[in-house]
Amino acid sequence: MTDRTRRDVVKIGATGLVTGVAGCSGAIPEDVARRAVDGSAPSAEPPELGDFSDAKLDRARSVGEAARAAVAVIRGESGQGGTAWFLDDGRLVTNSHVVAGSDSFEAWPMDGEKFEPELVGTSDYRNDPYHDVAVLETDVSPANRLSLGESDSVEVGQPLVQVGHPFAIGNWVVSIGRYVEPGNGETLLTSVPTLSGNSGGPLLTLDGDVVGITTGAVPRDRLGSTRPEPVDLTVHEEFTDYEWTTHDDTSVVRRYVEEF
Structure with a gap:
């Protein structure tokens, strides 16, 4: 661009x-x-x-x-990357397409201290495009959730x-x-x-x-x-x-x- x-x-x-x-x-x-x-255009331009x-x-x-303070950079071994964020239950959430093709991950919160979250599970976004969620776990305590x-x-x-x-x-x-x-x-x-x-x-x-x-x-x-x-x-x-x-x-x- x-x-x-x-x-x-x-x-x-x-x-x-x-x-x-x-x-x-x-x-x-x-x-x-x-x-x-579903193929339907938005019904009207939203105001302002x-x-x-x-x-x-x-x-x-x-x-x-x-x-x-609750958001991290996440990258998988495949080179794919994106955004993840900490939930109040201690888990990390991102898209399943962000973690696709990788088994190990590196992530960085705002303070720059790298950690390696473990993948817990993902939705099958390729067959169900309406659901694109992956959940990871880590011992890291972020500044916010x-x-x-x-x-x-x-x-x-x-x-x-x-x-x-x-x-x-x-x-x-x-x-x-x-x-x-x-x-x-x-x-x-x-x-x-x-x-x-x-x-x-x-x-x-x-x-x-x-x-x-x-x-x-x-x-x-x-x-x-x-x-x-x-x-x-x-x-x-x-x-x-x-x-x-x-x-x-x-x-x-x-x-x-x-x-x-």
């Missing part, structure tokens, strides 16, 4: 938050991400997609600062915050967007800026409640098409169309944490 394109779709304010809507390639395979919704007030950005900064809230309490247009490690931006990046609408199969659609590396990150309300786990993204202009159609023949030098970010809701996370 060029600097011009990034300025078009992402605004980095004085607060240090990434705001607005950004394109997201995501780590999740495109066909899996596309099946994460961007343009957050200073008060909202300050609140997001505060929530993000606290959440960063996150609690699961209720995804069905979120309202259309509500500001939501994400913390993760988008490769093109950096580590422990806080981003803000809005809830768009439910996807399908216990998923949420938001406008929270996301890039590869954000996979597995927590999605939080401005009250600090976790309402989802980031799984990938789907192109907005393709959600309404159930039959693939060729686009006009164009040689693209850059992509500027942004995408909705997809998240498994907390009922999915809770289910696999309890199962494993």
